[in-house]
Amino acid sequence: MKKIITILGTLGAVLTLVACHHAEQSTPASQPATKQGQVASKAKRTATSSASATSTPAAPKRNSDFWSTKQDTELKQFMQQWQQQMGQRFTGTYAAASVNYLGFIYPQRLDRTVTEHVFDQSQTMGWLRRANHRGRFQVAAAAVGGKPRATYPMLYLFAIDTKDQTPIVLISQTTNGGHLYFYETQNAALRAGFAKIALKAAQRAGQHEHISPVSNWHWTKASALAYLRRLDSRNAAVQAAAVAVTENGVLANGNWTFYDAGRTGQLISAKGWGTYWSLTKNSDGTTTCLLRDASEQPPNVQFEVTDATHLIRAGLHNGKPIVSRNR
Numbered sequence: 001m002k003k004i005i006t007i008l009g010t011l012g013a014v015l016t017l018v019a020c021h022h023a024e025q026s027t028p029a030s031q032p033a034t035k036q037g038q039v040a041s042k043a044k045r046t047a048t049s050s051a052s053a054t055s056t057p058a059a060p061k062r063n064s065d066f067w068s069t070k071q072d073t074e075l076k077q078f079m080q081q082w083q084q085q086m087g088q089r090f091t092g093t094y095a096a097a098s099v100n101y102l103g104f105i106y107p108q109r110l111d112r113t114v115t116e117h118v119f120d121q122s123q124t125m126g127w128l129r130r131a132n133h134r135g136r137f138q139v140a141a142a143a144v145g146g147k148p149r150a151t152y153p154m155l156y157l158f159a160i161d162t163k164d165q166t167p168i169v170l171i172s173q174t175t176n177g178g179h180l181y182f183y184e185t186q187n188a189a190l191r192a193g194f195a196k197i198a199l200k201a202a203q204r205a206g207q208h209e210h211i212s213p214v215s216n217w218h219w220t221k222a223s224a225l226a227y228l229r230r231l232d233s234r235n236a237a238v239q240a241a242a243v244a245v246t247e248n249g250v251l252a253n254g255n256w257t258f259y260d261a262g263r264t265g266q267l268i269s270a271k272g273w274g275t276y277w278s279l280t281k282n283s284d285g286t287t288t289c290l291l292r293d294a295s296e297q298p299p300n301v302q303f304e305v306t307d308a309t310h311l312i313r314a315g316l317h318n319g320k321p322i323v324s325r326n327r
Contacts, residue, residue: 090145106142219265221258
């Protein structure tokens with residue numbers, strides 16, 4: 001931790017900054033419900049979203065035909081079969097007026113657009129059927145439950161990711177704090193079941209959705225470390241930042257614990273959740289790389305990287321673009 005703080009301090013000295021789980025495995029509840037809570041309890045909870053290297057497109061308007069009681073019924077029937085196979089029990093907005101996840105009430109929580117932590121990034125959410133729905137993730141349904149006698153429940157959000165127009169099932173196992181941490185479910189049957197319903201509804205409503213090509217992606221500790229060590233940039237200031245937080249010993253010591261959250265992989269410092277790398281594979285052939293101190297928002301460092309070349313398309317330090325001192 002001391003080494004990382006020192007390097008980040010050095011990074012700040014050589015740059016001028018200008019303004020411009022945890023998570024489940026292949027079956028739900030296979031990981032302790034405290035991992036995301038550890039992050040949530042340390043992070044500052046603010047409603048202000050961190051600056052983003054890439055802007056989220058405005059959410060397209062969808063008419064009520066896209067998701068209605070018909071789709072609720074289809075999702076209810078699917079969930080009844082799925083939860084029986086999993087030996088679990090869920091209550092969903094598709095069968096009830098609202099659901100309660102540790103004091104977070106859905107759909108009321110999404111009566112207006114809120115900011116949550118999705119893929120370790122601040123992202124906006126809205127309820128799909130609200131007239132003024134906005135946000136990157138437009139939620140069609142929510143479900144709360146899990147295995148009988150489990151200490152904590154799980155929360156699923158069935159949504160459309162408007163960044164790439166794909167159906168997605170997000171899971172949260174956050175147990176404390178004022179905001180929730182979400183990752184994509186790794187349960188393939190659950191992803192496929194919702195996608196089938198959503199894609200059929202989109203076709204009927206004249207919308208254009210498709211299956212995300214990275215839903216089945218999984219990082220490993222080796223692949224995450226290798227990816228970070230190959231970061232490159234044609235911008236001298238961004239390249240200096242990449243070297244400062246990767247090559248200068250931060251990754252060389254190997255004292256990292258790895259957590260697999262599907263398209264998101266996390267490298268946790270040997271000191272614990274105080275410092276961690278988060279890599280999220282995007283469907284447009286890029287990866288978002290974040291170096292975070294869980295007590296700080298926004299991320300210390302954020303790189304948007306092109307997978308084919310490992311070139312950094314955009315770099316942020318403490319939420320502000322990285323530029324050279326003499327610029």
